[in-house]
Amino acid sequence: MGWAITATGTVTLDDVTTPLGRGTEQQGGSAVYFSLAAAPFAPVHLVGVVGRDGEARLRQTAGGAGVDLAGLEVSGEPTFRWRATHDFERWVTACEHSEEGAYASWRPRFGGAAAAAEVLFLGSMPPASQLEAVAQSRARVIGADSMTVYIGGPERDRVVAVVEAADVLFLNRAELAALTGRPAADWRESAAALCGRGRLRVVVVKAGPLGAACVTATEVVERAAHPVGTVVDPTGAGDALAGGFLGACARAEEDPLDHLVEALDAGLARAAQAISHFGPEGLLAPPVAWDGATAR
Numbered sequence: 001m002g003w004a005i006t007a008t009g010t011v012t013l014d015d016v017t018t019p020l021g022r023g024t025e026q027q028g029g030s031a032v033y034f035s036l037a038a039a040p041f042a043p044v045h046l047v048g049v050v051g052r053d054g055e056a057r058l059r060q061t062a063g064g065a066g067v068d069l070a071g072l073e074v075s076g077e078p079t080f081r082w083r084a085t086h087d088f089e090r091w092v093t094a095c096e097h098s099e100e101g102a103y104a105s106w107r108p109r110f111g112g113a114a115a116a117a118e119v120l121f122l123g124s125m126p127p128a129s130q131l132e133a134v135a136q137s138r139a140r141v142i143g144a145d146s147m148t149v150y151i152g153g154p155e156r157d158r159v160v161a162v163v164e165a166a167d168v169l170f171l172n173r174a175e176l177a178a179l180t181g182r183p184a185a186d187w188r189e190s191a192a193a194l195c196g197r198g199r200l201r202v203v204v205v206k207a208g209p210l211g212a213a214c215v216t217a218t219e220v221v222e223r224a225a226h227p228v229g230t231v232v233d234p235t236g237a238g239d240a241l242a243g244g245f246l247g248a249c250a251r252a253e254e255d256p257l258d259h260l261v262e263a264l265d266a267g268l269a270r271a272a273q274a275i276s277h278f279g280p281e282g283l284l285a286p287p288v289a290w291d292g293a294t295a296r
Contacts, residue, residue, distance in 0.1 A: 009123020030123030033236030037243025164198025244270030
């Protein structure tokens with residue numbers, strides 16, 4: 001069975017446009033992408049909020065994949081809606097708009113199974129909510145994500161508190177630069193300098209089509225991106241990477257420091273499955289085995 005995982009974060013309905021087309025009313029959210037990526041590896045408990053307008057789809061998608069939804073709050077307010085256009089030239093979100101609905105007033109509440117899970121993932125959400133989740137969890141391994149909007153704003157002190165409460169931090173190079181104040185090109189040194197802050201021991205630096213790297217205080221493990229035939233929709237790729245990474249650690253019942261290469265390869269493989277389809281449909285397929293080459 002492996003260690004159990006609790007994932008908390010957003011549950012959304014997405015309207016996404018890419019050069020390959022458009023996906024409307026598709027299931028999304030950091031907690032969902034992570035949970036679907038991790039579910040084949042270990043038991044996953046999802047803690048989040050959904051409106052009645054999105055409940056049936058979520059139960060079909062996540063519940064159908066074996067994700068435990070006992071920690072799901074169903075609200076009379078509408079589900080968080082997210083609209084975005086992806087720029088495949090610069091690999092950024094060119095424009096986005098959100099309507100938070102039920103999510104605006106939601107706070108994570110952990111039941112017994114969610115609190116007892118050995119692994120906790122804090123999806124991208126306000127750091128105050130992330131800290132509330134940490135306070136309710138007895139996890140031995142905590143992974144956290146963040147966003148530049150929180151790192152560079154008035155929530156910065158809380159972001160730092162989340163960083164210091166986590167064992168594994170998932171950031172892209174721009175987010176890492178915003179957090180450390182160092183140039184993005186110095187990402188190896190910046191990530192290594194963070195290790196040792198609080199309980200933080202591993203920084204997973206995401207680089208989109210260039211792959212990703214695990215940085216510790218003494219080691220850098222770089223891996224190429226998993227090969228993809230066609231990139232259709234990069235939404236949720238980072239959460240899928242985190243799901244594969246922490247899922248592999250949970251299945252092996254190993255500390256991330258003892259499982260860096262295998263966990264990173266699993267994460268990159270799940271990210272590739274996510275971006276091969278609109279929405280999270282690619283993550284409903286079993287994980288693919290892959291031994292990634294060293295990234296350059």
